[in-house]
Amino acid sequence: MNSVLEIIDLEVHFPTRRGPVRAVDGVSLTLHAGERLGLIGESGSGKSTIALAVMRMIKPPGKIVGGQILLDGVDLLTLSDEAMRRTRLAEVAMVTQGAMNSLNPVIKIRSQMIDGLKAHGVELSKSGYEEKLGELLTAVGLEPGVVDLYPHELSGGMKQRVCIATAISLKPKVIIADEPTSALDVVVQRQVMQTLRRVQDEIGAAVILIGHDMGLMAQFAQRVAVMRRGHILEDSEVHQIFANPKDPYTRELMESLPSFDRDTRFMQVIEEAAEEVAAVAAAQ
Amino acid sequence: MGAFWKYLGNRILIFIITVFLAVTVVFLVPRWLPGDPLQSVYSKMAGVGGGAVSDELIAEYRRRFGLDKSTFDQYISFWRELLRGNLGYSIASFPTRVSTILRQAVPWTIGLLTFTTLVSWLLGSLLGAMVGWSDGKSKKLNALVPIALVLYTTPYYILAILLVFLLAYRWAIFPLSGAYTLGADKEWSWSFAMDVLEHAALPALSIILVSLGWWFLSMRSLIISEKGQDYILWAEARGLPKRRIFWSYAFRNALLPQTTGLALSFGHIVGGALITEVIFAYPGLGYVIYNSIQQLDFPVIQGTVLLLIVSVSVANLLIDMLYPIIDPRIRIGDGGN
Numbered sequence: 375m376n377s378v379l380e381i382i383d384l385e386v387h388f389p390t391r392r393g394p395v396r397a398v399d400g401v402s403l404t405l406h407a408g409e410r411l412g413l414i415g416e417s418g419s420g421k422s423t424i425a426l427a428v429m430r431m432i433k434p435p436g437k438i439v440g441g442q443i444l445l446d447g448v449d450l451l452t453l454s455d456e457a458m459r460r461t462r463l464a465e466v467a468m469v470t471q472g473a474m475n476s477l478n479p480v481i482k483i484r485s486q487m488i489d490g491l492k493a494h495g496v497e498l499s500k501s502g503y504e505e506k507l508g509e510l511l512t513a514v515g516l517e518p519g520v521v522d523l524y525p526h527e528l529s530g531g532m533k534q535r536v537c538i539a540t541a542i543s544l545k546p547k548v549i550i551a552d553e554p555t556s557a558l559d560v561v562v563q564r565q566v567m568q569t570l571r572r573v574q575d576e577i578g579a580a581v582i583l584i585g586h587d588m589g590l591m592a593q594f595a596q597r598v599a600v601m602r603r604g605h606i607l608e609d610s611e612v613h614q615i616f617a618n619p620k621d622p623y624t625r626e627l628m629e630s631l632p633s634f635d636r637d638t639r640f641m642q643v644i645e646e647a648a649e650e651v652a653a654v655a656a657a658q
Numbered sequence: 659m660g661a662f663w664k665y666l667g668n669r670i671l672i673f674i675i676t677v678f679l680a681v682t683v684v685f686l687v688p689r690w691l692p693g694d695p696l697q698s699v700y701s702k703m704a705g706v707g708g709g710a711v712s713d714e715l716i717a718e719y720r721r722r723f724g725l726d727k728s729t730f731d732q733y734i735s736f737w738r739e740l741l742r743g744n745l746g747y748s749i750a751s752f753p754t755r756v757s758t759i760l761r762q763a764v765p766w767t768i769g770l771l772t773f774t775t776l777v778s779w780l781l782g783s784l785l786g787a788m789v790g791w792s793d794g795k796s797k798k799l800n801a802l803v804p805i806a807l808v809l810y811t812t813p814y815y816i817l818a819i820l821l822v823f824l825l826a827y828r829w830a831i832f833p834l835s836g837a838y839t840l841g842a843d844k845e846w847s848w849s850f851a852m853d854v855l856e857h858a859a860l861p862a863l864s865i866i867l868v869s870l871g872w873w874f875l876s877m878r879s880l881i882i883s884e885k886g887q888d889y890i891l892w893a894e895a896r897g898l899p900k901r902r903i904f905w906s907y908a909f910r911n912a913l914l915p916q917t918t919g920l921a922l923s924f925g926h927i928v929g930g931a932l933i934t935e936v937i938f939a940y941p942g943l944g945y946v947i948y949n950s951i952q953q954l955d956f957p958v959i960q961g962t963v964l965l966l967i968v969s970v971s972v973a974n975l976l977i978d979m980l981y982p983i984i985d986p987r988i989r990i991g992d993g994g995n
């Protein structure tokens with residue numbers, strides 16, 4: 375398998391009065407084409423900072439002070455601002471953490487989705503856009519008529535689906551989903567994750583799923599990286615992480631889960647995940 | 659559809675109640691005050707005539723102003739005359755009608771304040787948005803912040819006095835006061851227009867400078883808070899050009915509260931820029947209010963206050979009707995599902 379995204383020794387600092395906060399401190403991660411990688415860790419461990427660094431959207435005074443981010447061998451950190459802008463969405467798409475408020479409240483869904491296409495030179499006729507948006511929305515299980523609505527007319531799950539539909543609109547190689555379901559209730563969480571899973575499969579994108587719900591992680595990811603204080607502690611196959619965590623912190627993380635989860639739902643979850651992996655492998 | 663009409667009906671009802679209460683209060687207040695509102699007239703006549711004013715004359719005056727009837731009858735006829743557009747007579751410059759005084763003052767105020775409000779709003783909003791968006795990255799733009807703070811905190815009459823002193827007195831570039839050269843022919847001519855503009859320049863400048871500071875600071879902080887919104891982050895993540903994010907996302911959204919502010923200040927326009935008009939002896943409504951209060955000219959005070967309340971209410975009603983159009987979140991009716 376060839377790697378599509380390679381993060382090498384990434385270093386992101388936020389200067390403060392008491393010296394720089396090393397939000398991401400020498401992180402290396404490899405993402406293979408079409409792979410689903412889970413990135414977990416306590417809040418403040420640097421997960422979102424990695425995501426924003428890959429998008430090159432770290433806000434000053436934060437700064438990427440070292441490392442490389444290779445997308446298909448090209449270091450994103452060396453691109454011009456304009457080239458980086460064109461890379462966003464087209465090559466690397468992000469579904470952001472605050473997805474409930476990701477949509478501009480005063481603009482219709484249609485024009486927000488078209489904005490993304492136009493920003494990358496996709497010029498279609500009126501009916502061409504209509505058709506394209508219809509396809510995208512259908513792919514995430516929404517009615518094409520949603521384009522005529524304003525964000526406040528959608529439920530949380532629907533908004534998140536709109537974000538996913540937009541993320542796949544230019545068939546990116548990598549999708550980064552930063553806690554895409556953290557604001558949703560459990561049933562909707564599952565549905566949205568299944569949607570993400572399905573479209574990921576369809577367009578063959580690799581996905582980094584950031585989150586802290588082990589259950590969802592185990593179902594979705596093939597590989598899981600565990601973060602703490604800007605470092606990656608462990609990076610293993612999903613079975614490995616659950617069955618036999620190497621790092622003491624990972625073990626602690628597993629043990630902190632409610633016991634009924636560990637004993638019952640988790641075994642079930644792992645089995646389901648194993649079946650899914652096997653099924654996908656068989657299909658390829 | 660039904661919900662929209664219900665909403666509209668509601669707003670119109672509130673408007674009517676406001677105006678009704680305003681008229682009632684405006685009617686009652688001078689009558690609650692101790693003393694005879696015509697007292698100043700009697701003393702003036704006494705001064706001129708050199709003796710006591712005859713009871714017949716006083717009775718005639720009271721009859722003319724309707725003060726001989728019961729309060730309730732007066733209230734009814736106040737309304738009746740109001741609906742006919744008759745606001746009664748000025749006491750101080752009897753027998754000039756209040757409506758004549760207002761009609762002469764309104765165009766000056768509206769002209770001066772519509773222009774200055776629009777210019778300062780546009781300029782302040784644009785500059786504020788640019789500075790908020792660049793957020794300290796441009797040193798030159800950032801220098802505008804302390805300037806705006808100083809302008810905003812400067813009392814506008816001090817700025818007006820300063821401008822008069824420097825630009826009309828020290829260097830006589832602009833006329834000292836008035837809205838036109840006294841004795842000039844009031845006609846649609848090039849020279850009269852220039853004369854009016856010259857006279858309006860200083861009052862306009864003093865109003866623009868001061869309100870510019872406010873619009874600037876308000877827009878700047880609106881844009882800064884827009885920048886922290888999730889939808890701005892997501893717009894950037896979709897690779898939208900900076901320019902597009904600024905205009906269609908940050909600026910457009912910040913414009914909503916800023917526009918409410920504009921509409922509200924339009925409502926206040928007829929109040930005139932009171933002290934500015936007094937300092938420049940500019941014959942607008944502010945000047946009329948000032949004079950009428952000084953002379954305890956109740957009918958004129960009543961007329962201007964009514965005009966003020968009605969126009970603020972109309973502005974509010976218009977905002978309520980326009981807001982659903984510019985902000986879909988407040989759109990009422992069958993929008994959803």
Ligand SMILES: Nc1ncnc2c1ncn2[C@@H]1O[C@H](COP(=O)(O)OP(=O)(O)O)[C@@H](O)[C@H]1O
Nearest residue numbers: 388395397416417418419420421422423424436
């Ligand atoms: N704007 C900022 N200023 C200062 N420190 C920041 C800023 N953003 C993030 N950090 C630091 O980076 C660390 C990682 O943050 P983040 O990547 O958001 O964590 P996570 O997504 O894992 O919860 C935090 O502990 C915080 O101290």
Ligand SMILES: [Mg+2]
Nearest residue numbers: 421422423471
């Ligand atoms: Mg985060």
